[in-house]
Structures are given as C-alpha cells and as structure tokens.
Amino acid sequence: MKTINFEQEIKSLLPLFQPESLAIIGASENPFKPSGQPLVSLINAGFKGKIYPVNPKHTTLCNLPCYPALIDVPGSVDLAIIAVPAKYTLDQLQQCADKGVKGVIIFTSGFAEVGPEGAKIQMEITELAQKTGMRVCGPNCMGIFSSRNALMANFSVTELPEQVLVPDFLGFISQSGGFGAAIYQMIKEKGYGFSHFVSTGNEADVDFSQYMGFMARDNYTRVIGGYLEGVKDGQKFINATDMALQNNKPILLIKAGRYPAAAKAAASHTGALVGSDKVYSAVFKQKGIIRIESLEEYQIVLSILASNKCPKGKRIAILATSGGSGVALTDKCSFYGLEVAPLQAETRAKLDNVLPAFASSANPVDITSAILTQPGLLEQCAEIVINDPGIDMLITAYWALHGDRTNLEQMVRVSKKTDKPIFNIVWGPEEAALQALHFLNDNLIPAAKEVDFAIRSLAVLADYSEFKTARSNKNNEDYSIQAPPSAKKMAGEILNNLKPGAKLTEYEAKQVLRAYGISTTREVLTKTTEKAVQAAKEIGYPVVMKIMSPDILHKTEAGGVLLNIATDQEVVESFNKIIENARKYNQDALVQGVLVQEMLSGGTEIIVGAGKDPVFGSTIIAGLGGIFVEVLEDVALRVAPVSNLDAREMLEELKGKKIFEGVRGKEPVDKNALVEIIQKVSRLVEDFPQIAELDINPLLLFPKGAVAVDALIVLQ
The missing domain is CATH 3.30.470.20 (ATP-grasp fold, B domain)
Incomplete structure (x- = not known):
C-alpha cells in the first residue's frame, strides 16, 4: 500500500473522533448498561454536538427525543453507536449505510471471537464497510473517547478527569478493552491528559495502524501509546510509524505475545531463527518504537515525557545520600546501558567547595546525610551537577520525611532551571514516600520508588533520542543500493522460471547472488569425473567438492561435502564417494552433478x-x-x-x-x-x-x- 492511500484512509476516520452529530442505536438511560453509559456520559460531559437516541421502546430518553429507527432521525448523522444484540447488528449497520452515516462504533460482541458463524457475519460487516466507505470501529469493542469535544462514545470512560496537568498529551489505542480501560484509569489519575482513547475490538474495518496514523497526524496528540497483540498489515503499521517520526511523536507500545509457540522448522537457518516477536522487535528498532515492559514503566516513561525533558544521550550523573546507594544505582545504570560519566574537574571543584570533607564529588556523588544539617545542600549539588556539559541527565536518591517538603521543593526549583531530565528516587516510610511522589508528580517532576523501572525508563528514552539523532543524518538513511536492469534480468531468468516452492541449489543460488554484485567462490558444476579433474586443475588445488541437488539442501548431513582435495586421484575418488553418499541419503533425489569449488582459508x-x-x-x-x-x-x-x-x-x-x-x-x-x-x-x-x-x-x-x-x- 502506498503512503498516499494510507493518508486518505486516516483522513476518513475524522467522523469517528470529531462528529457533529451522533446517534445511539439501542439507547438506554441506564448508566450501568453499555447502551446507556454513552448517552448519560455525553450529556453530563457536555458533548459539543447533536445527540439522537434510537430505540422503538421509548419516545424520550434523558429528556431528549428518542426515535424509533435511524431513518427517522432528522438531518444527517456523522457517527452511530450500535448497541443491540449481534443478530440485529448487520441490519442496523445497513440502515447506517442507507442513512449516509460516516462512522460507526459497534459495541456488540458475538462475532469472530466466538467462532465460524460469528466470523462469517463479521466478514459481512467488513464487506459493507469497504463497499460504502463507512468507517467501523469494532465490533466487540468498548468504543472511543475524544477529549477536545467531550466525545464519550464508549462505555469505559464515563466522565471527564477532574485534574489534567498536561492536556492534549496521550492518544491511546488498545486491542484489549478491559486492559486498556485499566491503563486509562491509571494514567488519568496521574493527571496526564488523553487526546483520544480507542478500544479497537475485532477490527473488522479500522485497524490499529490506522488509528495510530490518525493520531500521528492529530494536532492535539503529543505521544502515541497502545496495547498491541498484532497487526494485520505490516506496511500500514510502518506507514503510521513513519508519520509519527515525521511529526516528532514518540510511540510507546506494550506488545503482548513475546513467547509464542516455536515456529515449525524451515528449510533454511534464517527461517528457523525468525519468530513473530523477533520481527516485531526488529520493526520497533527500525522505527524507534519504545517497547514498554510493564504498567509501572509506562507511568514513569510518561512522567518524563510529560516534563518535556527527554534525555539527549546516555551520560548520567548520580546524586545519592549514601555511598552504598550510589554504587547500587551505578550498577543498575550500567546494566541498562547508561554511562555513569566522569564529572569535569570544574564540576568536582564546585562540589568540593560545598560538600563536607567526608563526602565524595566523584560520580556517583555521595552527599551523605549532610542534607539534614545543611539546608539547601541538595539543591546546590544538583544544580552544579546538572550544569556539567558532559552530563545528559541526573538521578537523585534521598529519603522522604513526614511533613517536610524542603528537599522536594529544592528539586522542583532545580528542575525548572534546566532542560535536562532530573529523576528523583524517593525512599522512606510508605505514607511519607507517597506524599512526596504526589507532590513531585503534581509539579511534573519525574519521581518513583522503584529503581529498576526508573533507570530502564531513562535508558529507553535515551535510546529514542539517539535513534532520532542518527536518523536526522540523511546519509544514514541511505537505501540507494539499486540493482542494474541487467542484474534483474539475469536473476529473473532463473527465479521467474521456477515453480512455487522451488529450492535452488547452491550453484543456482550463487548465480543469483553474483547478478546482484555479491562475490562468490570460483566453482564449476561437473557431471563426470573427467570434468571434475579438469575443473580442479583450472581452479587450483586444494579444492572442495559438493553434491548439487535441489532435494539435498543440507549437504554436510548427507555426506555430500568433502574438503582439502589435493590431487587428481582424490578428485575422482571424492566424486564417486559424494554420488554414492547422496544416493544412500535420498535415492530419489535429483542429482545435478558435483560442484568443484576453490577452498578458501582464513576469513x-x-x-x-x-x-x-x-x-x-x-x-x-x-x-x-x-x-x-x-x-x-x-x-x-x-x-x-x-x-x-x-x-x-x-x-x-x-x-x-x-x-x-x-x-x-x-x-x-x-x-x-x-x-x-x-x-x-x-x-x-x-x-x-x-x-x-x-x-x-x-x-x-x-x-x-x-x-x-x-x-x-x-x-x-
């Protein structure tokens, strides 16, 4: 699929996120039912559009006129929610098409997830969507939330957040409704504002990649997040990631299915080494996608991005209140690939001027418990260290005290003066630590109790920054190696004339490689002992001899490879031995001959x-x-x-x-x-x-x- 077509696809999603009118088919005013929650939530949240309940059993719902059928709704409808049993869904979807509805969200379950009959109906949903151009979210989904217009077209996000520290921040896509809703709640409580939240369901029409592309182009989304089990179209996914890169938007994905059952054996080593999750990991590396391993890590990575201070490199400084904790943090930083860099002499001199004599100004900096007796010491040291030009980020570790915000306020002041991330590891009694974390979080200062999650989060964001820097150099993104027409012609004469599933011998495969400018060993395919001796003399002793058969791919196992053949007599004996071994290994094998090949040493x-x-x-x-x-x-x-x-x-x-x-x-x-x-x-x-x-x-x-x-x- 070409990118331009993908652009058109994501533009067509606009009615799912920014409808001016919305109908709820099967509507109810019971806020505890999926068919009732959207109506109640839309009204309470102040949805900026027209709302049309549709249910033949009611004339009004929530003080709004209720229509017996979609066709009875006056005027146009941009978005419809279908919340009726599965057996009625297809009929209602057809009515949406007849009405000219541009986007549909199907809450209803009972389709591909339940078996062949449901899958058949789901296919009809897909065909109707493709035929009409109507975009469908679901079925079997929890719907869509969009903050800009208070679109509560779902039954998981029921009210707008009370506190939003960072508005228009995260667009989240989930292939699990329940798990996605839990993530939404957890992140919302931190005060990080969602631009959009999507539960994709069975993806009969719109898929994960298209939602991701929409958010990559959306002006009100800074970060794209998601829970992903798999994508249907790899090229669409890559197009979406390219759009996110172009618009400088990090993608944070929890990717499930890291340990699938082993793939069946393949003919080549490559086939055996490539598993589904390995391919996803490769794509993530190529496109700068940040793979998140846990919910705790998700929160921490978001906290760093919300502070708008991503580490620009891997050089980290450590400021700790004890030598032991500093060493432990150093080990963790090294484990996750961060460099505990030496501080410049000028930095150390400034630290030595304020630290007690028994402290250490080397990285990790041990400021000791003197922060309890020297007010402002933590702030002084943090400011000195973070201004070191050889440092990309700082991690501090200290104890929280009940009711005492002195250290916390110092770190807020330092953080606001720098564009480098400062991460606070806060330990202490549970209640005091939680209070400290809430205070820092409310000031958009990244903080946590968990060392591993914190340091890994800094490391993956440093990797992301390095990824972007490397790709800003156009020479690095060189795809310019092209095969000349003659190469394609030569390779095509071999490859295009073979049957599907054909296996090329080494001799044939090397002809293809040579056409593409890849050097191979000098070799001659022979069918007689006389030709083999002649070839060996021309190549020069010693030589290697190999069986050539499309039915014997792993030649060594068949006794079909002999090395260090140094005389004419050995060539004759080896030729006969190789043919004999091949017949024993597979008597029905098609034998094309014996390859006489130069024997290379070293390398x-x-x-x-x-x-x-x-x-x-x-x-x-x-x-x-x-x-x-x-x-x-x-x-x-x-x-x-x-x-x-x-x-x-x-x-x-x-x-x-x-x-x-x-x-x-x-x-x-x-x-x-x-x-x-x-x-x-x-x-x-x-x-x-x-x-x-x-x-x-x-x-x-x-x-x-x-x-x-x-x-x-x-x-x-």
Missing part, C-alpha cells in the same frame, strides 16, 4: 539471510555464521528495506561484534563490505518477493572484501 564466518514474515514481508538477518549460527543464534534482524544505518546497527547488536575488530592477531574485517551485502540481499528480496528464504552461510569476511562460500534460496 570470519558470517551468515546473511532473508526470510518471509506473513505480516511485514521480507526480513533480513546477519550474524556469526557456519555451525555457530545453530548453536549461538547470535543474529540481528531487520525488515526490508534495510538502510545503511539499519545494517550498521545490526552489526552493533551482535554479541560477537568484537570479532569484527580482529582477535588473537587477526586483522579487522571489512565491515563496509558486509553492510553492502546486507543491503544487496535486502534489494534482491524486494525485487523478487517470491523469495521465501535465502541463506548465505558461510559468508567469509576478510580484511578487504567478502566471499559467499555457500548459499540457498527457497521460493514461496
């Missing part, structure tokens, strides 16, 4: 591969290759297309990345060549989407250049 074994995800399409992996890919699974994953920066970040993620720099006397390898090959593989699978799996394993990486030693391609 670092790498795997570069591609797989196919049902949601996001082609995926690219890179990591340590050879047999180690099966044992260590040290690979990084991205979704095509892969930019120059994506490829470089993949290499940085590998646990074994130090190997690239050279170990035990080896020279550093050519990482630029590897980055280029990753991008070429990405381009190849984009140009030929019928490729389901591709392996280059091993790819030998040298100080200059890289050579594909073995390869496999499997078509969908």
Whole structure:
C-alpha cells in the first residue's frame, strides 16, 4: 500500500473522533448498561454536538427525543453507536449505510471471537464497510473517547478527569478493552491528559495502524501509546510509524505475545531463527518504537515525557545520600546501558567547595546525610551537577520525611532551571514516600520508588533520542543500493522460471547472488569425473567438492561435502564417494552433478539471510555464521528495506561484534563490505518477493572484501 492511500484512509476516520452529530442505536438511560453509559456520559460531559437516541421502546430518553429507527432521525448523522444484540447488528449497520452515516462504533460482541458463524457475519460487516466507505470501529469493542469535544462514545470512560496537568498529551489505542480501560484509569489519575482513547475490538474495518496514523497526524496528540497483540498489515503499521517520526511523536507500545509457540522448522537457518516477536522487535528498532515492559514503566516513561525533558544521550550523573546507594544505582545504570560519566574537574571543584570533607564529588556523588544539617545542600549539588556539559541527565536518591517538603521543593526549583531530565528516587516510610511522589508528580517532576523501572525508563528514552539523532543524518538513511536492469534480468531468468516452492541449489543460488554484485567462490558444476579433474586443475588445488541437488539442501548431513582435495586421484575418488553418499541419503533425489569449488582459508564466518514474515514481508538477518549460527543464534534482524544505518546497527547488536575488530592477531574485517551485502540481499528480496528464504552461510569476511562460500534460496 502506498503512503498516499494510507493518508486518505486516516483522513476518513475524522467522523469517528470529531462528529457533529451522533446517534445511539439501542439507547438506554441506564448508566450501568453499555447502551446507556454513552448517552448519560455525553450529556453530563457536555458533548459539543447533536445527540439522537434510537430505540422503538421509548419516545424520550434523558429528556431528549428518542426515535424509533435511524431513518427517522432528522438531518444527517456523522457517527452511530450500535448497541443491540449481534443478530440485529448487520441490519442496523445497513440502515447506517442507507442513512449516509460516516462512522460507526459497534459495541456488540458475538462475532469472530466466538467462532465460524460469528466470523462469517463479521466478514459481512467488513464487506459493507469497504463497499460504502463507512468507517467501523469494532465490533466487540468498548468504543472511543475524544477529549477536545467531550466525545464519550464508549462505555469505559464515563466522565471527564477532574485534574489534567498536561492536556492534549496521550492518544491511546488498545486491542484489549478491559486492559486498556485499566491503563486509562491509571494514567488519568496521574493527571496526564488523553487526546483520544480507542478500544479497537475485532477490527473488522479500522485497524490499529490506522488509528495510530490518525493520531500521528492529530494536532492535539503529543505521544502515541497502545496495547498491541498484532497487526494485520505490516506496511500500514510502518506507514503510521513513519508519520509519527515525521511529526516528532514518540510511540510507546506494550506488545503482548513475546513467547509464542516455536515456529515449525524451515528449510533454511534464517527461517528457523525468525519468530513473530523477533520481527516485531526488529520493526520497533527500525522505527524507534519504545517497547514498554510493564504498567509501572509506562507511568514513569510518561512522567518524563510529560516534563518535556527527554534525555539527549546516555551520560548520567548520580546524586545519592549514601555511598552504598550510589554504587547500587551505578550498577543498575550500567546494566541498562547508561554511562555513569566522569564529572569535569570544574564540576568536582564546585562540589568540593560545598560538600563536607567526608563526602565524595566523584560520580556517583555521595552527599551523605549532610542534607539534614545543611539546608539547601541538595539543591546546590544538583544544580552544579546538572550544569556539567558532559552530563545528559541526573538521578537523585534521598529519603522522604513526614511533613517536610524542603528537599522536594529544592528539586522542583532545580528542575525548572534546566532542560535536562532530573529523576528523583524517593525512599522512606510508605505514607511519607507517597506524599512526596504526589507532590513531585503534581509539579511534573519525574519521581518513583522503584529503581529498576526508573533507570530502564531513562535508558529507553535515551535510546529514542539517539535513534532520532542518527536518523536526522540523511546519509544514514541511505537505501540507494539499486540493482542494474541487467542484474534483474539475469536473476529473473532463473527465479521467474521456477515453480512455487522451488529450492535452488547452491550453484543456482550463487548465480543469483553474483547478478546482484555479491562475490562468490570460483566453482564449476561437473557431471563426470573427467570434468571434475579438469575443473580442479583450472581452479587450483586444494579444492572442495559438493553434491548439487535441489532435494539435498543440507549437504554436510548427507555426506555430500568433502574438503582439502589435493590431487587428481582424490578428485575422482571424492566424486564417486559424494554420488554414492547422496544416493544412500535420498535415492530419489535429483542429482545435478558435483560442484568443484576453490577452498578458501582464513576469513570470519558470517551468515546473511532473508526470510518471509506473513505480516511485514521480507526480513533480513546477519550474524556469526557456519555451525555457530545453530548453536549461538547470535543474529540481528531487520525488515526490508534495510538502510545503511539499519545494517550498521545490526552489526552493533551482535554479541560477537568484537570479532569484527580482529582477535588473537587477526586483522579487522571489512565491515563496509558486509553492510553492502546486507543491503544487496535486502534489494534482491524486494525485487523478487517470491523469495521465501535465502541463506548465505558461510559468508567469509576478510580484511578487504567478502566471499559467499555457500548459499540457498527457497521460493514461496
């Protein structure tokens, strides 16, 4: 789907969020029923639009005229809520279409979530929506809340919040009604204002990605949040994330389903290594989506964003009232990837001037319990440290005292003078700590009792800032590697003439790779011992010999690979042995011949591969290759297309990345060549989407250049 079409889709959602008139089909005035809550809540909240209850059993509801059917409503209706039993829903939806309603919210359950019959009716809902252009939220949803016009078109958000510290802040989308409502309540109590809240339900028409795109374009949404189980269309999701990036809006998602059942075995290593959650994680990394691991973390990340002070880097300073707590915080910061950076000499000198002699001005700064006897010491030290140009953020840790706001007020003053985040870890008796946290929160000063949640939150936001900075450099976002027409023609002559599900031999796969400018070993496919001897002489001893059969993909297991063949006689013996082993392994295998190949020494074994995800399409992996890919699974994953920066970040993620720099006397390898090959593989699978799996394993990486030693391609 092209972005321009997606733009049109999200513009069509406007009636769901900003209707000027709203009908409630199956309306009630009982505030405890889903059909009654919206009517009561809309009136109480002062909805800025016309409200039309529809129910043949009533003539008035909540002092409003009630109409027997939607067709009887005078004038146009922008949005309709359907709150009738499932068996009547489709008929009412058709009446909405006949009336020209632009948006519909279906509360009713009993569709795809209950079985095949319900799924069939849901499909009819989808078809009607697509046919008419009417946008449908649900079915089986809790509806939509929009704060700007007091739109209470739901049965979970029943009243406007009493206190909003940060208005027009968070747009939240949930694929779980109940869980989403709980998150809404929790965040609302913090005083962070919602622009919109959406319960998506079964997504018969409008899906998670479209709501996300709408909020990315919405002027009254600063942060996009959500509870996500899965998306239907990966390209729509990526389009929405790109829109959010363009508009400088962080996306915070709780993604469920991290540990699904193992995928069935695939023909290639790549296929076996790529699981659904790994692909989502890759997309999140590529698009700067912040994955939230808990509700506690959600609140803390939001508190930092609400203060409008996101850390611009990972250098953190620690200000603690004891040496032990400072060391413990240092360990936690290091664990989550933050750098406890040394303070500049000038900073330390200023600290030494105000600290007692037994304190420490090194980072972590130990200000000791002197804050109890030296009024203003905490404020003085915090201000000195946060102004250090080598520090991106500060975390302070101190005890809350009953009824004493001295330290809290000091930290409020310091925070208001800086654009760097200052996070307060507040310990103490339960009641005193809670009072302190409420006071700081009400002043939009990030604070918590939980060290892990706090430090991880700072770390993920620092990552987000670095992500944005890296992508502000257009050279990093280079997708420019293109295959010349001749390359597409050469590869197409092989790939486009094969049946679906075909498996290419190493020899065929390497022809495709060479067409795309990826160097391979010198080799000759032979069908007789005489040709094999001739090929070996031309290539030069020693050589490798391999069975070539589309029915024997893992050649080593079949005894189909022999190494270090050094003489003509060994070539003859090896040829016959390989054919014999292949017949024993699979007597029905189609044998194309024996590949005689140059034997390379040295080099670092790498795997570069591609797989196919049902949601996001082609995926690219890179990591340590050879047999180690099966044992260590040290690979990084991205979704095509892969930019120059994506490829470089993949290499940085590998646990074994130090190997690239050279170990035990080896020279550093050519990482630029590897980055280029990753991008070429990405381009190849984009140009030929019928490729389901591709392996280059091993790819030998040298100080200059890289050579594909073995390869496999499997078509969908």
